[in-house]
Amino acid sequence: MNLTRSVVLPLAAIAAILFIPKPSNSQEQKPAPAPPGQAQAAPQGQEKPKAEEDPFAPHPAPPLPPGMTGSDVNDPRAKLKAGMYDAGEIAKGLKHLAFVKKPNAFQIQATSADDPSVQKMLGQLGVGAAELQKMPKTLQVVIAQLAFANSDFAFQGNHLFQGNFYGVNIYDISNPAKTSLLTSMVCPGGQGDVSVYGNLMFMSVEMPNGRIDCGSQGFPAEPAPEPGKEKERRLPVPQKERFRGVRIFDISDIKSPKQVAAVQTCRGSHTHTLVVDPNDKENVYIYVSGTSFVRQSEELAGCSGEGPEKDPNTALFRIDVIKVPVAHPDQAAIVSHPRVFIDPRSGVINGLNNGGSHGKGEEKPRDTDQCHDITVYSAIGLAAGACSGNGLLLDIKDPVNPKRVDAVNDPNYSYWHSASFSNDGSKVVFTDEWGGGLGARCRANDPNKWGADAIFNLKDEKLSFANYYKLPAAQGDTENCVAHNGSLIPVPGRDIEVQAWYQGGVSVMDFTDPAHPQEIAYFDRGAIDPKMLVLGGDWSAYWYNGAIYGSEIARGLDVYELTPTDLLTQNEIDAAKAVQVKELNVQNQQKLEWPSKLVVAKAYLDQLERSRALPANEVASLRKAIRSAEKSHLKAKQLAKLSGMTSGLESSAVGTKTAADASRIQALEEILKHPAA
């Protein structure tokens, strides 16, 4: 292949679509753009017909590797109509309650090429008015989409906090179906991962445009050099006004958050995790995961991006821990830099290349030097770290000094991204963000072991692999799709997670049996655009006090509720709604506790009927007794009858019951003995 030609030809192709203001390309050319699908991947080593190629058309997926299977192309989700706000939608077991468009303060005005604000914005990007007239309108939507991407959620009382690369939006969710915007807080710097605790809100910043003062102007670019002075630097790279780290806001006035502290870190904060030590009421802690470049020590003293051989104090191969005095958040500061990748025998800080495997010797040589996200579960004293090349299990009983107790890797995993524990702490669901979330990775030819969840059993502080779960429906080649953030749904007696898959939509998965995970509900929309991949879809999908919220990157905020199906009954949904929390930061996992109410008993009963662990007549008579107890408003006589029925339950269980059924029967007995109003 001739390199010069391969570089120059695509330029001609682009000039065919866009007007490019360079003297050599200034004559107008307007051949018809290639129809979608015509742009095929040329076999390796063969010249592509580049002059015909539309640079925005997606490439088809490479063939499935031998022995791998892909997702289902016959699923109704596989072929939904595309559209930004009018895409086809389909749901099973979920009802779409509300959609709230991303606020204007977080969007460039890109609906019309004639709009002065578009021209102003594009002018900043170096695009002139003349070129703008030639630019397809869909392109204006795609420009800089990521800069205003919605990201993660936090919840408190009736408030929902939606992070964004450009700041945070706060919504009133007192009536989920009528979710409304309260506050748009402009404060750019990406990704805007967000947590709340009492009057405090925490926010992650990692990008070089982040400013201490929340300004959106970023920092000036180096002016064009004069001839002969190309290598001279006129602007300093280090900027004292730059902010990369974790911001802390006082949110006592929900309509006017006030920044009270900004803790700088060397790598910035891609994500962070709120850690509440059960033994420390005075402070909370923040685990900071940085994944990008280490800044210069001239900007932040002590920062070094050297390898550990050259500099033992390198900012690589560590996480950062911030201590926040609750009464004096302005005194928040970094208190430790745990070396969670250390080899405990040799003391080498980059000691995690091959930290255990379930892949029979197919260990990947990777120098894991960063965590992407950490989920802490203080109730069991453990954290699960999703740390690029490995999944980590950390002992966090001393939150300032987390210690690695286990690590796994996986031959099919590309990037360990996030984690959630089952409520009883016996399982961990990790996700693999293959392609970084920007790519279409749920196509029919994408292996369903790649970019999937990996479910591990957790016993005696050891992780062992059980199975993968990937969105079962094939998605289009203009839909970015891969496993992403999810939370538990508090259905008693089952392990259920609702999860976001970017433009793959929302999928609700049962992993009670970790070897056989099963989808029980979903919602999906068509692609944003049929002809090119425009970044969008759900970043997070979390259950909070009875509703499910989806953070749609490009479009806004979705609200759903569960509806009964053969895989989930109304009683199970009602029992989940009986669990109410005051605050939810999903990566700071809280132990779910169910009230001793008859609605919870009815959920267990439905499950025991579904699994046929109890004979049908037994289920029927228990239901009847529960109904009459409810009708009587829990009168003593009816309660005594209920309580009496529990004695034979254990023995009437049919055949070999599973561990899950055994604990359901036990929990059912407990409630029937002492039901609460």
Place this chain on the structure above:
Amino acid sequence: MLAASMLWAPFSLVAGAQKATGGPAVVQPGAPGEPTKTLPADTHASLPPISRADVEFMQGMIMHHSQAVEMTAMISSHTENKGVRALGAKISSSQADEIRMMERWLAARGQATSMEMPGTPGMPGMPGMDMSGSPMALMPGMLSSEQMEALRKARGAEFDRLFLSGMIQHHGGALVMVKDLFNSAGAGQDAEIFDFATDVDNSQRAEIKIMQKFLEELH
């Protein structure tokens, strides 16, 4: 512009007025300890500038990636080594994918997908660019035409050795390019270029480790 300046005034009175109207508040906090400003209700988002270094990074990386794709294209006819074949397929598909992403990024910003050649009147040179006037300027880590020719002629284990050492050199250059990008004033502020450059750094660093291991096994 009295009305406008009042809206921008950082007093809680203004926030109170917002609350009274009941509409959503648009606010912008200040530095720690500083008051929060209320912005006009019709505020739209704006972006930091993209820099010349951003555009040159993307243009240079397209050229850089193209050579990697050209190198991997030789694999099928030059070696039977399974490890090299598998790795080559992965590099080829991810870098081809990324070339398209970079072309999209540049096209969407009205920029050319290739950089100007040195010596073009009025056009700046590139850091790391060959200024000798040769027609093909190389980005850091790119193989010279002699190296490419040697690779083309090699077969079997000799090809594996040259391919792996060449690709390690090539990937090492990409890391230099990322470092240079973030060491340029005003660069990397665009979210897509930031994410892309960060990903190039993480994924190519990992691939270098894999190739070093392969190379050790060859000896």
